[in-house]
Amino acid sequence: MTTLLIPSPARQTGLSAQFRNTWSIAWRTLVRIKHNPAELLDLSVQPVMFLLLFTYVFGGQMAGSPQEYLTYALAGIIVQNSVFTSLNTAVGLHADVEKGVYDRFRSLPVARPVPMIGRILADMVKQVWALGLMVGLAVLIGFDLHGGVLGLLAALALLVVFSLAMSWLNVLLGLLAGSEEKVMMFGFVIAMPLSFTSSAFVRTDSMPGALKWWAENLNPITFLADGTRALLNGTPVGNSVWVSLAWAAGIAVVFFPLALRAYRAKLS
Template sequence: MSVTTSGATAPRGDELAAVSARALAGLLSAGERPPRPTPWAASMAFGWRAMLKIKHVPEQLFDVTVLPVMLVLMFTHLFGGALAGSPREYIQYLLPGVMVMSVVMTTVYTGIALNNDIDKGVLDRFRTLPVWRPATVVGYLLGDVLRYSIASAVMLTAGLAIGFRPGGGPAGVVAGVLLLVVFAFSFSWIGTMFGLLVRDEKTVMGASMTVIFPLNFLSDIFVDPATMPGWLRTLVDHNPVTHVASAVRGLMDGRWPGTEVAWTLGWSAVLLTVFGSLTVRLFHRR
């Protein structure tokens, strides 16, 4: 028995489905397809995702807020009297170096975040999107630039509070921080490589620290290499972290350490080329 409304027969279920399908097809094909996002636009979108994660989980900023202040206070007051005569004198040498150490240690979290997304299957969903495939990884790194900037600002604030006075003024400080961020971005590709190679985040942390710790402590962060034995000084002089720390220290002091800046940029280019290529290759093979 058919139901009538105003003398007309109501459409059946299959007829409604056909009408709905035609209407949906018409809506989908009514306009032009949106253009495919450029690699830069896709990378920035994933970078914004990384910053939103910080917004919703602010506790993850502990490593770039509380820890840097602890490092500045601890090393200044523990070693200042013995190495420079007073903490106030030592902070002038120490702060740029500890800033480099803290930011380099922070780069490990890029690989950890990538490994977590792999473990949860999020990365597999991103790989199905019609975007430049490495944009996912590049987005992680761009988002972590905010971490490096926050860590630098926090350490500078703590240093100024206990006596650090940069001879280069605001311009020297900004130049030093920018150079450090460039190096940290390039160095972060090591962590992303480990994030794709190993199975869990604890292994990512352990593998990354086996690289970071020797580089940080076999450098001129804490003491002048001139006081070291010849064989040790040779290792320290060829350490990329030494070049970064010396360059940042010189810029903040108001000097132009051209050689150290050139070495820093050169190391950044090498790290980006070597580990960036390896990371992208590993990402495509997963």
């Protein structure tokens, strides 16, 4: 009896094919919301909760009134939510790898990084949803969008670029961590200090010397929050936007090759 061997289809490495395949993977991730509406609820409740709590619990103490504090803190709340939400990339990737989803992707004739990039793009769409929800609610409760639509779009672009860069750190974290609990633990160990030792929620002038120097010179969240705040409020951005973009480029340059190497090693 002769065994018929059917060769595996060649991997689609062309640019247009990779784009289609990446979008298909991203759509697979997004369409799961239709079958699990609780996922959309998770994306909506946390941003709303953070916004209302910071505005109405801390606003009077920090700035004299909730609306006045909202003018300063909205950018910081958005940035913090983006940083925390980006951890979903690490958790989701880890879960998919452990469940064998990426083993099935590996059998498909697609370039190896396509499933990973598709997952990241889907998470960016979720980030945009959360940002729009927070800004819309902030306007309803008294935030004046002095930066206008162009300022809002520029702030959105800045946050998406920075979040994309951070995604490679999260991919590496998701691939190296031994469990979803460890992914979240290590993620919060990174995200929490960066958020609260920055200008996201308080002005750096109130910080003691060493912490003030760190916040103003080395903490990337300070530059991201300052740039987002200036774009939303229509005030001069100074160098905060360019420094944020430089930080994003540096993070991507460092962690993209490390994440790609870890991804290939995990699925080899």
